[in-house]
Amino acid sequence: MARYTDPVCRRCRRIGEKLFLKGERCFTPRCAIEKRRRPPGNAVARRRRSSDWALQLREKQKARFTYGVLESQFRKYFEMARERPGVTGDVLLQLLETRLDNVVFRLSFADSRAQARQLVNHGHFVVNGRRMDIPSYLVKEGDIVSWKRVNETVPEFIQALTDGLPKRPVPLWLRLDAATLKGEVASAPDPSEVDTGIDSRLIVEFYSK
Helix, strand or coil, X not given: CCCCCCCCHHHHHHHCCCCCCCHHHHHXXXXXXXXXXXXXXXXXXXXXXXXXXXXXXXXXXXXXXXXXXXXXXXHHHXXXXXXXXXXXXXXXXXXXXXXXXXXXXXXXCCCCHHHHHHHHHXXXXXXXXXXXXXXXXXXXXXXXXXXXXXXXXXXXXXHHHCCCCCCCCXXXXXXXXXXXXXXXXXXXXXXXXXXXXXXXXXXXXXXXX
């Protein structure tokens, strides 16, 4: 399976803003974009007006990097969004938000989407009582996401990871039960609740050329 193996902080520097790909580190002075604001590479940055295509590409890459999906995956999500009723850009954000790894991150079960993806891959989560190890699985309204338990208990590392839940605001389309470490998909995500700062209109324009 193809995956990105270079330093993720290069992606933030390439976009020119924080994408919060490394969890808590992004809020400290150790954040790469705080230490080195110039784009990666040896070329000298030149000030010039970005074309409309460049702005659209930047927004598409920003969405890809934020949710941690490859180009082919992202294109499939866009095609799915275009075939469904509703505003294509809003439907696209809804699809990305309902990925299981993103839901795990939104429920504060993980510090970053990358960590959430790894935890899901390792089989630490169940959806509606069934083990699910596919990060791209799209949850639906009414689904229950919880940690996999062994003998009705969770491992110590999970207790340490989830101590002090919630670590960040949980969106209204999700319900978190911190006592039982369970989350419920209460409704479809509202694009207005997505706090990634992604302009989906530019993404639609990029793929419409």
